[in-house]
Amino acid sequence: MLRKSLLMALATAALAGLPAPGLAQETVKVGLILPMTGPFTSTGKQIAAAARLYMQEHGATVAGKKIELVLKDDTGNAELTKRLAQELVVSEKVRFLAGFGLTPLALAVAPLATEAKVPQIVMAAGTSIITERSPFVVRTSFTVPQSAVVIADWAVKSNVKKVVTLVSDYAPGHDAEKSFKERFTAAGGQIAAELRVPLQNPDFAPFLQRAADAKPDALYVFVPSGAGAIVMKQFLERGLDKSGIRLIGTGDLTDDDILPGFGDAALGIITAHLYATAHPSPKNKAYVAAFSKANPGMRPNFMSVGGYDGMHLIYEALKKTGGKTDGEALVAAMKGLAWESPRGPIAIDPQTRDIVQNIYIRKVERVNGELHNVEFATFEAVKDPVKAAKK
Amino acid sequence: MSPQAQADAAQLLAGRARWHPFEVLFWLAAAASTVLLPGHHLILTEIAWLALFALSLDLILGYAGIVSLGHAAFFGLGAYAAGLLAKHELVNEPLLALLLAGLAAALLGFVTSFLVLRGADLTRLMVTLGVALLLRELANKHAWLTGGADGLQGVTVEPLLGRFRFDMFGHTGYVYTLAVTFVLFLVARRIMNSSFGLSLQAMKENPARAEAVGMPVSRRLIAVYTLAAGYAGIAGALLTQTTAFTSLDVFSFERSADLLLVLIIGGAGYLYGGLIGAVVFKLLQDSLSTITPQYWPFWIGLLLVAIVLVGRERITAWTAPLRAFAGRLDRRRGAAATKA
Amino acid sequence: MLTILFDGIAYGMVLFMLACGLSVTLGLMNLVNLAHGAFAMAGGYCAVVLVNRLGVPFLAALPLAFLASALIGLAFERTLYRHVHRKSHLDQVLFTIGLVFMAVVAVDYVAGSSQVFVQLPDYLQGRFTLLGVGIGRYRLLIIVLCGVIAVALQLVLMRSRFGSRLRAAVDDARVAQGLGINVGGLFAATFAVGSGLAGLGGALGAEILGLDPSFPLKYMVYFLVVVTVGGTSSITGPFLASLILGISDVAGKYYLPDLGAFVIYTIMIAVLIWRPQGLFARAAAR
Structure with missing residues (x-):
């Protein structure tokens, strides 16, 4: 009985995992590892939808190779991400690893990318250091400091002198706090208090009360996108807006995906970010229309463009290498690529393999009855400020 | 004890200590997988440590009847201990680090066992859960040591015994994990088939009676809880x-919740439950999450609900003939052994 | 200072709404229901659909959320839970964890995985200052509403026939059954009301706690802490426990932000060691 069940189990494993050897020649597999369940599901959904949309629009064949997407759910758990990545490389023979919803997930895989010489396309995670952890990491999403310094610059220009920062207590939050603080104090601004909120935190009220007690000109917030709405609502509830405090932050605060549910309370919030659903370009209009058609009820947000452009990067790199799937050649081909994305013009920095993109200052407004982030100023071709400062 | 009772007990213990063919086959199959399934060593590694983890829960749940919702506390402590030892190059030999991590967890188990012994099922559930949450929060807050929410980065594990590097394909990792699990299984089997193991079961069935016949109930519970924590x-x-x-x-x-499920699938209280459960659970989870990456927990949940509604005994009935057969075999062989 | 106290009370009240049903069902039937949060989530989503999609006024949506969750609770009790009453705690834990997993995924499937919000009417937004204490309108509503409900619950329990039967059944189900009290029916009714209150708590709490499919998992610990600290033999126990928890959590974050969640976990373990039956339980252990 025991033996039978074990053998059966092993046989199932063998059937489930083994690739058909004949196909491996013409098919290029892309391993897409995303949090499809758990607290970060919305990131995974957006990216998976965008990646599928790209393939649907551009066909599954490039440079004579058939592209096949292998989607895996890592539930936002880094040890699982690592095991899935290893399995994808070892048994599925994927030529690209892509996705990575959170910083720890991307970091956990970086040593593997180096060892296996497989390009690792980071489509979401935003901590600056990720691209330095392996020469095979290329990023199509964003770095948190890109938006953080831009909003700091904007704050200085808009006569904001004293700021309280409120960030979630994890690597991207620390990045957001540090880059904002450096840029803002360098320009003569004052940080009245630095608050760090646990990542899983039910009630922001006490933190906001501390912020209010410091009487700043503005409250700078960086929290994961879902929590942003709660911060904002409680900000208004405590009447912080009425006491003359402005709410500013990176675009995670007014994530387009959930913005419609915020209500009028969100009107007038100013954020800096790389993409808004309302970005006024023909390319983006077509993108939003196609995305919403393929995924009814969903709005593409800044995470989605990371997935869309990540697929574009993979396609273009394959075109440049003529379909060759040697990891080093692929990364070399990706360096310096520049194209027009739904978010505007972007490029891969040949030195850092990180993304260079426009950062927009936006304000929440009602457009055709729906809440949107409306862009009103542009900072062009922003590089990751952390890495730029190191040189 | 009368001589007859003593002889009976000895016979019973001798019988339980015997290996029967199914067990041998089980471990032969496991050993064979190292050679026959080289492409699947990564998931097999996960199965192997999960099996050990479930075995550890079996020791307290199946043998001592302690329901725990926070067994991950010890698992996590061991994980961080091993990680920190390797990261700061305090102990470079993985095997030694493994032992130290186990000792650290056992120490925690010993200390918290005093909390767990108080109260009934419900209190135990909460205390174990609370301990795990508290440890998680400790690790979260001491980011300088543990890396906080970003995880412990920069761990490099030195080659095993100074020779076998942990490779990308997980070959070394699997053989190592399987070997450790096997050795610890042998130890657990030996302990549970001793008079100590028997006394645990007696206490589980009727604590009051066990106490009345003079068994040191709390001391034995502390011992088994500490052992399980170490595992x-x-x-x-x-x-x-x-x-x-x-x-x-x-x-x-x-x-911790998944772990309960693993043990329940395999059946608690005969040591192999955790091992079988680990194999079934991982393969199930892996295939479900491949078929439906977004919605697989639903089916796991449904499985849990179904198991309870149908009745755990009936679900694990598929292993019952084996257990019954093994039991009969034991008695006969035990009898033969004492006669000879 | 008083503002923090005020916020803490409001937070505690929401916790009480969410957890009181759990404590009663636990006390009455010795049923460990880890899926209690799923009923709260049902109420929250119900309010979202009613207010945002169908344009039902917020205050009218609250009783509807209560009713919906209560009906769902009743249906689950009669079809599923009744089979696990007599099973061991381990079985109940497994069963209800399974339900939580299913609920999380089902809501994700139907409503999407992102955060949702109930749109509040204007008159509930913002706050005013009274004698130097900043009072949020919405939080005031929560305190008043939950306070009234808590008092009503207490009255029903202490004064009504239903209440005395319920108390009798909690004290000793077997004897109560023998005296002709329909314990099963009593339990189903209590379960439904408990689920309904959780649903109401979910609808009210969405504004403060947020609402997404992982809600039952995220807040399960909080419910358990309330029940552990408050004990399961009365309404006052969980009520006081919720207030203590709410106030100490909010104050802890304000004055000692570095301690984070330590405060509540430590309270829970300390209480469990000190008084395993709960802080406010009568000394007699069952």
Whole structure:
């Protein structure tokens, strides 16, 4: 009985995992590892939808190779991400690893990318250091400091002198706090208090009360996108807006995906970010229309463009290498690529393999009855400020 | 004890200590998998440490009847201990680090066992859960040491015994994990088939009577809880050493909950339950999450509900003939052994 | 200072709404229901659909959320839970964790995985200052509403026939059954009301706690802490426990932000060691 069940189990494993050897020649597999369940599901959904949309629009064949997407759910758990990545490389023979919803997930895989010489396309995670952890990491999403310094610059220009920062207590939050603080104090601004909120935190009220007690000109917030709405609502509830405090932050605060549910309370919030659903370009209009058609009820947000452009990067790199799937050649081909994305013009920095993109200052407004982030100023071709400062 | 009773007891113990063919086959199959399934060593490694982890829960749940919702506390402590030892190059030999991680977890188990012994099922559920959450929060807050929410980065595990490097394909990792699990299984089997193991079962069935006949109930419970904690710690350390990474997830409630499911699938209280459960659970989870990456937990949940509604005894009935057969065999062989 | 106290009370009240049903069902039937949060989530989503999609006024949506969750609770009790009453705690834990997993995924499937919000009417937004204490309108509503409900619950329990039967059944189900009290029916009714209150708590709490499919998992610990600290033999126990928890959590974050969640976990373990039956339980252990 025991033996039978074990053998059966092993046989199932063998059937489930083994690739058909004949196909491996013409098919290029892309391993897409995303949090499809758990607290970060919305990131995974957006990216998976965008990646599928790209393939649907551009066909599954490039440079004579058939592209096949292998989607895996890592539930936002880094040890699982690592095991899935290893399995994808070892048994599925994927030529690209892509996705990575959170910083720890991307970091956990970086040593593997180096060892296996497989390009690792980071489509979401935003901590600056990720691209330095392996020469095979290329990023199509964003770095948190890109938006953080831009909003700091904007704050200085808009006569904001004293700021309280409120960030979630994890690597991207620390990045957001540090880059904002450096840029803002360098320009003569004052940080009245630095608050760090646990990542899983039910009630922001006490933190906001501390912020209010410091009487700043503005409250700078960086929290994961879902929590942003709660911060904002409680900000208004405590009447912080009425006491003359402005709410500013990176675009995670007014994530387009959930913005419609915020209500009028969100009107007038100013954020800096790389993409808004309302970005006024023909390319983006077509993108939003196609995305919403393929995924009814969903709005593409800044995470989605990371997935869309990540697929574009993979396609273009394959075109440049003529379909060759040697990891080093692929990364070399990706360096310096520049194209027009739904978010505007972007490029891969040949030195850092990180993304260079426009950062927009936006304000929440009602457009055709729906809440949107409306862009009103542009900072062009922003590089990751952390890495730029190191040189 | 009368001579007859003594002889009976000896006979029973001798019979239980015997290996029967199914067990031999089980471990032969496991050994064969190292050679026959080289492409699947990564998931097999996970199965192996999960099996050890579930075995550890079996020791307290199946043998001592302690329901725990926070067994991940020990797993996590072991994982972080092994990670920190390797990261700061305090102990470079993985095997030694493994032992130390296990000891650390056992120590925690010893200390917390006094809390767990108080109160009934419900209190135990809460205390175990609380301990795990508290540890998670500790690890979260001491980011300078543990990396906080970002996980413990920069762990490099030195080659095993100074020779076998942990390779990308997980070959070394699997053989290592399987060997450790096997050795610890042997130890657990030996202990549970001794008079100590028998006394645990007696206490589980009727604590009052056990106390009345003069068994040191609390001391034995503390001992088994400490042992189980050590096992869980070693399982956690194996995870860190084979993946060179660890994060707060090791303490998560879901991990403790999944572990219960693993043990329940295989059936508690005969040592193999955790092992079989680990194989079935991982393969199930892996295939479900491949078929439906977004909605697989639904089916796991449905399985749990179904198991309870149908009745755990009936679900694990598929292993019952084996257990019954093994039991009969035991008695006969035991009898033969004492006669001879 | 008083503002923090005020916020803490409001937070505690929401916790009480969410957890009181759990404590009663636990006390009455010795049923460990880890899926209690799923009923709260049902109420929250119900309010979202009613207010945002169908344009039902917020205050009218609250009783509807209560009713919906209560009906769902009743249906689950009669079809599923009744089979696990007599099973061991381990079985109940497994069963209800399974339900939580299913609920999380089902809501994700139907409503999407992102955060949702109930749109509040204007008159509930913002706050005013009274004698130097900043009072949020919405939080005031929560305190008043939950306070009234808590008092009503207490009255029903202490004064009504239903209440005395319920108390009798909690004290000793077997004897109560023998005296002709329909314990099963009593339990189903209590379960439904408990689920309904959780649903109401979910609808009210969405504004403060947020609402997404992982809600039952995220807040399960909080419910358990309330029940552990408050004990399961009365309404006052969980009520006081919720207030203590709410106030100490909010104050802890304000004055000692570095301690984070330590405060509540430590309280829970300390209480469990000190008084395993709960802080406010009568000394007699069952």
